[in-house]
Amino acid sequence: MNPTVVPLPYDDTAAVTARLGSEGPALLKRAYRWMLVGRTLDQRMLALQRQGRIGFYGPATGQEGVNVAAGLAAGPTDWIFPGLREQLVALVRGHGLTEYLHHLFANGLDPALGRQMPCHPTAREVNYVSMSSVVGTQITQAVGAAYAMRHRKDNAVTLGFFGDGATSANDFHAGLNFAGVFGLPIVFGLANNQWAISQPVERQSGSPELVAKAAAYGLPGVRVDGTDLLASYAALREALATARSGGGPTLVEFVTYRMTPHSSSDDPARYQRGDWADRALAHDPLLRVEELLHRLGLIEAGWTERAREEIDVEIRAAVVEAEKVGPPLPETMTNGVFANASPSSSPPERT
Ligand SMILES: Cc1ncc(C[n+]2csc(CCOP(=O)(O)OP(=O)(O)O)c2C)c(N)n1
Numbered sequence: 001m002n003p004t005v006v007p008l009p010y011d012d013t014a015a016v017t018a019r020l021g022s023e024g025p026a027l028l029k030r031a032y033r034w035m036l037v038g039r040t041l042d043q044r045m046l047a048l049q050r051q052g053r054i055g056f057y058g059p060a061t062g063q064e065g066v067n068v069a070a071g072l073a074a075g076p077t078d079w080i081f082p083g084l085r086e087q088l089v090a091l092v093r094g095h096g097l098t099e100y101l102h103h104l105f106a107n108g109l110d111p112a113l114g115r116q117m118p119c120h121p122t123a124r125e126v127n128y129v130s131m132s133s134v135v136g137t138q139i140t141q142a143v144g145a146a147y148a149m150r151h152r153k154d155n156a157v158t159l160g161f162f163g164d165g166a167t168s169a170n171d172f173h174a175g176l177n178f179a180g181v182f183g184l185p186i187v188f189g190l191a192n193n194q195w196a197i198s199q200p201v202e203r204q205s206g207s208p209e210l211v212a213k214a215a216a217y218g219l220p221g222v223r224v225d226g227t228d229l230l231a232s233y234a235a236l237r238e239a240l241a242t243a244r245s246g247g248g249p250t251l252v253e254f255v256t257y258r259m260t261p262h263s264s265s266d267d268p269a270r271y272q273r274g275d276w277a278d279r280a281l282a283h284d285p286l287l288r289v290e291e292l293l294h295r296l297g298l299i300e301a302g303w304t305e306r307a308r309e310e311i312d313v314e315i316r317a318a319v320v321e322a323e324k325v326g327p328p329l330p331e332t333m334t335n336g337v338f339a340n341a342s343p344s345s346s347p348p349e350r351t
């Protein structure tokens with residue numbers, strides 16, 4: 001365990017139950033295991049990218065607490081519109097690890113049919129919408145989906161994620177404004193990891209706290225420590241319940257630390273200065289939960305090591321499966337594009 005980690009502010013299991021509900025400690029342990037899955041995946045996938053086996057990867061190290069909280073807090077019929085780093089939400093909701101690996105390898109079994117950017121998964125079976133690379137565009141899509149939900153009288157809520165950088169995009173204004181005017185069933189999850197590639201959050205906005213922007217659209221805004229799984233879960237549960245009961249949207253700002261490069265194509269040594277890495281490590285969401293589990297006596301010695309080994313085996317098996325599958329066939333190029341295939345919609349025959 002890392003001795004420099006800032007302990008989570010909870011002293012007993014009652015405090016855990018107050019944030020996580022009656023399942024309390026059991027849910028905390030389950031959440032911790034999912035955080036371990038996210039962390040191990042990031043490490044393995046970055047290694048695979050460096051070995052030239054997958055093309056690109058965007059880690060979410062430092063944001064596992066928010067992602068696991070969202071995966072556990074949202075209902076099964078709710079819709080997730082991810083920002084750039086919410087893949088773990090799909091896995092927690094039940095998307096298969098091997099399925100996800102098929103996507104990362106862009107093989108013939110990739111749910112996105114090998115046509116998406118790498119590391120932009122889609123998981124239709126758990127209402128997880130394909131990620132939009134163009135920063136902020138998913139915000140208005142999520143608002144549109146929430147509007148449709150209201151129109152269809154569905155009991156579902158939309159959970160739309162985006163980063164601190166996206167708060168400078170036009171879609172942020174248009175989306176929050178529309179949702180505020182119509183009181184839509186949506187929760188805006190602002191994953192403020194304090195960087196937009198090389199741009200620090202201090203240069204992103206004149207507002208010292210991004211959550212202040214909620215007021216301009218008439219929405220309640222909540223700012224939580226996104227490296228605190230329990231606080232993140234409690235804030236999301238409340239915002240989701242408000243939206244579900246007709247109370248309208250909430251902006252929840254999760255303050256986190258981006259603990260890795262922006263992506264496998266980035267080198268933060270060129271722009272991150274000072275004690276950033278130390279501060280990030282002290283707020284590692286995984287180590288903070290680990291420390292809490294030990295302090296409250298909720299986990300026995302060796303549990304983490306065993307879980308890590310199991311997860312490693314699961315990931316390695318999924319990689320083997322995914323690497324067995326060949327690339328998508330040219331004949332599948334227009335699958336899902338046309339209702340009725342016409343001669344002009346088929347790819348040219350190979351000669
Ligand atoms: C409209 C647009 N401008 C620029 C980019 C290039 N770009 C990709 S990610 C990114 C930063 C996003 O930062 P943030 O919203 O904070 O999300 P994070 O990467 O930190 O999760 C930028 C500028 C893009 N994809 N789309």
Ligand SMILES: [Mg+2]
Nearest residue numbers: 163164195196
């Ligand atoms: Mg960011």
